[in-house]
Amino acid sequence: DQQVKQNSPSLSVQEGRISILNCDYTNSMFDYFLWYKKYPAEGPTFLISISSIKDKNEDGRFTVFLNKSAKHLSLHIVPSQPGDSAVYFCAASRGFGNEKLTFGTGTRLTIIP
Amino acid sequence: DAGVTQSPTHLIKTRGQQVTLRCSPKSGHDTVSWYQQALGQGPQFIFQYYEEEERQRGNFPDRFSGHQFPNYSSELNVNALLLGDSALYLCASSYWSLTGEQFFGPGTRLTVL
Numbered sequence: 744d745q746q747v748k749q750n751s752p753s754l755s756v757q758e759g760r761i762s763i764l765n766c767d768y769t770n771s772m773f774d775y776f777l778w779y780k781k782y783p784a785e786g787p788t789f790l791i792s793i794s795s796i797k798d799k800n801e802d803g804r805f806t807v808f809l810n811k812s813a814k815h816l817s818l819h820i821v822p823s824q825p826g827d828s829a830v831y832f833c834a835a836s837r838g839f840g841n842e843k844l845t846f847g848t849g850t851r852l853t854i855i856p
Numbered sequence: 857d858a859g860v861t862q863s864p865t866h867l868i869k870t871r872g873q874q875v876t877l878r879c880s881p882k883s884g885h886d887t888v889s890w891y892q893q894a895l896g897q898g899p900q901f902i903f904q905y906y907e908e909e910e911r912q913r914g915n916f917p918d919r920f921s922g923h924q925f926p927n928y929s930s931e932l933n934v935n936a937l938l939l940g941d942s943a944l945y946l947c948a949s950s951y952w953s954l955t956g957e958q959f960f961g962p963g964t965r966l967t968v969l
Contacts (some may be wrong), residue, residue: 747898786960786963843904844889844899844958
């Protein structure tokens, strides 16, 4: 049972444009959501997070939007840069801190120069 | 400041054998979580250790066991290896008492023949 879903395995975006990565979840108990970025031969690197009490969180070029009624979140990257090419994982947990993370299957983002 | 380190980088075993993977958490972190990432999938939570005790466990059989040492480092042991255990094994560390993201190591690639 896939509780966190990323339905787009891959996405290609022109450099300078906006990249939008989507994630859906089914477990209503999730209340903390994170995005991780992964380069080959490296572990996932934390990017940005949002708690269920918010609907938007922004950090530089990265913004995460949360729609609780639709159980949907998205990551916006503006403007996209070549270094953003990586696999992006959406993750969710019940509570903050050290609760176990449930990951989606990832979206491979390719930024075209 | 060293991040999360894991050893070995790669490992090849045959079915039925046993394997031990090692993890050193980021300096100051006291909690270690282990994840399994199969090809094309997102990381799946195996278990978490704090104060040398298993605190949470995912849906993995008893063949998967772990240990945490007084210096907070951790081991993951897998007995009676199956072909399906071939995966990237990721270790993540964090502070038990604080909110915040988990920091991941580069992983150990296990191949079972």
